[in-house]
Amino acid sequence: MKWFIYLYPKSWRRRYGDELMEVIKQTDTSFKTIIDLLLGIIDAWHIELSERKVYGFRLSQLLTLIGLINVLVISKLISLREAILLEQIALIVAMLSFFLAIVVLVVNMFKVGIISAFSTNTRLAKISVGLMGSYAVFFITFLVLAN
Structure with missing residues (x-):
């Protein structure tokens, strides 16, 4: 489950990656945990794309x-x-x-x-x-x- 961290945006990983790694080590692998991580990835990318500017x-x-x-x-x-x-x-x-x-x-x-x-x-x-x-x-x- 550690590879889920690499699906987050780079800026997010720099700030929260170590904390999330510790949380993942302490929790068991369950369907609810995987869904929660996927929703977090979607939310992080939504925020990243909303803040990113092109021209x-x-x-x-x-x-x-x-x-x-x-x-x-x-x-x-x-x-x-x-x-x-x-x-x-x-x-x-x-x-x-x-x-x-x-x-x-x-x-x-x-x-x-x-x-x-x-x-x-x-x-x-x-x-x-x-x-x-x-x-x-x-x-x-x-x-x-x-x-």
């Missing part, structure tokens, strides 16, 4: 803006046939992006090891994160088109 904007604001642009572009479509075709294309590109992101992550795990693969220090890890971002954008596009 002066928060990353969460950029993702919202990309989703809004998708909605505006899709709402300008003329016919239903075009919407169905774009929906299929968006789903195919999303699935392909997800598949490639997982493949790149697995290759990175074999190349640098499991712990280093989950950091963004390597080029393959950055490529995998970028592919997951494109997966999210195209999947949001698919969901908007499907509704």
Whole structure:
């Protein structure tokens, strides 16, 4: 269960990693503990992404803006046939992006090891994160088109 610590953001690990390591050593491995750690990972990344800035904007604001642009572009479509075709294309590109992101992550795990693969220090890890971002954008596009 110690490897759960490496799923937290780097800044979080620097501040709380030693404490969490001690807590994990003192607790037993149970389903509730694993769920609690996973929820903590999600919460820590949510806070990290909310505070991280790209070109002066928060990353969460950029993702919202990309989703809004998708909605505006899709709402300008003329016919239903075009919407169905774009929906299929968006789903195919999303699935392909997800598949490639997982493949790149697995290759990175074999190349640098499991712990280093989950950091963004390597080029393959950055490529995998970028592919997951494109997966999210195209999947949001698919969901908007499907509704």
